[in-house]
Amino acid sequence: RPRVFSGIQPTADSFHLGNYLGAVRQWVGMQDDHDAFYCVVDLHAITVGHDPALLRERSLRSVAQLLAAGLDPDRCTLFVQSHVAEHTQLAWILGCLTGFGEASRMTQFKDKTQRQGTEGATVGLFTYPVLMAADILLYQTDQVPVGEDQRQHLELSRDLAQRFNSRYGDTFRIPEAYILKETAKIYDLQDPTAKMSKSASTPGGIIELLDDPKVSAKRIRSAVTDSGREIRFDHDQKPGVSNLLTILSALTEQSVPALEEHYVGGRGYGDLKRDVADAVVEFVTPFRERTLALLEDPESLDNILARGAERARAVAAETLREAEDRLGFIVAK
Numbered sequence: 001r002p003r004v005f006s007g008i009q010p011t012a013d014s015f016h017l018g019n020y021l022g023a024v025r026q027w028v029g030m031q032d033d034h035d036a037f038y039c040v041v042d043l044h045a046i047t048v049g050h051d052p053a054l055l056r057e058r059s060l061r062s063v064a065q066l067l068a069a070g071l072d073p074d075r076c077t078l079f080v081q082s083h084v085a086e087h088t089q090l091a092w093i094l095g096c097l098t099g100f101g102e103a104s105r106m107t108q109f110k111d112k113t114q115r116q117g118t119e120g121a122t123v124g125l126f127t128y129p130v131l132m133a134a135d136i137l138l139y140q141t142d143q144v145p146v147g148e149d150q151r152q153h154l155e156l157s158r159d160l161a162q163r164f165n166s167r168y169g170d171t172f173r174i175p176e177a178y179i180l181k182e183t184a185k186i187y188d189l190q191d192p193t194a195k196m197s198k199s200a201s202t203p204g205g206i207i208e209l210l211d212d213p214k215v216s217a218k219r220i221r222s223a224v225t226d227s228g229r230e231i232r233f234d235h236d237q238k239p240g241v242s243n244l245l246t247i248l249s250a251l252t253e254q255s256v257p258a259l260e261e262h263y264v265g266g267r268g269y270g271d272l273k274r275d276v277a278d279a280v281v282e283f284v285t286p287f288r289e290r291t292l293a294l295l296e297d298p299e300s301l302d303n304i305l306a307r308g309a310e311r312a313r314a315v316a317a318e319t320l321r322e323a324e325d326r327l328g329f330i331v332a333k
């Protein structure tokens, strides 16, 4: 079975709809016919200033949300990044293979430091994509289900794997991005030309899965739409409507053309928004209940994570040992 790896940052109180449709939903679907490793990347979460108590809380909430979304610890390996020390160990090695200029070209770092400049940014934020490459390569990953915003980081992972392999001998499998075209980028409801984002969106622009469903319904109803009245998918001319169609299509599993057809003749933006709001409420209501119920029992979450870390470590340790051997380190007896 092909190996899958992906990760999500515990940097907010709740995942948002973009995280779910762009990534987590695919994680759930890939459990059965893939050997899947999914990780809450707490090491990545400390690259920007953070509060320790909040990080712990958000990490646990992330685990609960992943389970509520449908990850099954009997069918996948679910763990927390900091539990497997090999991630930071391989990150160091890969960092010594990464060009400074190469890392400087990562657009996410450039975006995040655009406003305040690089002076106040941490070295950890700069080397973030290298740690991400280590995450992926440690598991000899075939496919990485992510949203569009991670594509460049995936390219770096591939380049680093190839570089290591050609310098030191075949060690890492070359991973491929698994990005579903339709939901690769869910847009901000208030600014449908920008992606929905934990850090950049205004509250009105984002659907947080653990919010009161009434709040989410209201945000959909207040979403920015476009001039004209026609309901048709056209990202350039009608970004707001197109984003709503994408969301509705993903949540109801109706195709976009079928939805366009449905709204022809008389039905307007108000009807579309009502339908999207209903679909969102129908999804988030049980999701939120399941998450809150899982959080009632933190001990069983800890047990799931302990099992996950053990399984992950077994694979990670073997890859790291091989990489260290190839690099010329004396293998510890």
Ligand code: TYM
Binding pocket: 005, 006, 007, 008, 009, 010, 018, 019, 020, 021, 022, 023, 024, 041, 044, 131, 132, 135, 136, 144, 145, 146, 147, 148, 149, 150, 183, 184, 185, 186, 187, 195, 196, 197
């Ligand atoms: P993160 O935590 O920012 O986001 C988690 C996943 O959600 C996707 N995503 C979106 N998809 C569609 N539309 C959006 N608006 C949207 N916003 C976010 C992201 O693409 C991602 O798949 N660097 C990663 C975490 C990571 C990782 C890894 C991923 C660390 N190591 C190894 C894969 C493999 C990140 O910050 O994701």
